[in-house]
Amino acid sequence: MKIFHIICAAVMAATIASCDAHQDFPDTSMKIGDILCTDGKVVRFEEMKAQEKTPIAVVFYVNQKEDIEGTGYAVYLKDIEPCAYSDSIGIKHDTSADLAAFDGNSNTHAIYSTYTSPAAEAVFDMWQYGQSAYIPSVAQLYLLYEVRNKINEYIxxxxxxxxQNNPDECWYWTSTEVKEQETDKAWLFSLASGAIQETPKTQAHKIRPIITLYN
Known part of the structure; x- marks a missing residue:
């Protein structure tokens, strides 16, 4: 019986030692600079190349806050050519008009539902591969602005x-209307400086669509 206990103790010690031994596991957590592919998978750039996947967007934010929907955001690889937020002045598009809200998705749906927004229609027209693009809010574009240099490498x-860092090419529509001027103006955002500018909705400006990730 004593020999049996000695053997059991030796086996347990060996098991504990093997558990404590260092083991290298692949890091599968999503990171800024990962690539969203047309199959819906988010992978490292090297994996995308090795597996010959087709990229569609780059992860620019990984969510660590309970009040933000999804696990992160990805920015599409291409701009949408300049178009108007609204085809006429005098229409309230029912966005939150909240500069601090991460609500581009719901804003874009509200804008689109009025059937008066070339910008929202352009974004809806690009939906494919099951990915739901939308016009980012001011707060969401600020997150992109903060990491733009790193993201540009992967784009x-x-x-x-x-x-763009060019002052003439850096302005993009947000989906956020200007509070108390909702019928006439929405916010433009400079991805070169982080500045915002209230702008008549009928002006044509570029859009950089983003997507909420749920992986």
């Missing part, structure tokens, strides 16, 4: 339109 590698 460039994937053959997309880099985020």
């Amino acid at each position: 460039r590698k994937c053959g997309g339109d880099e985020i």
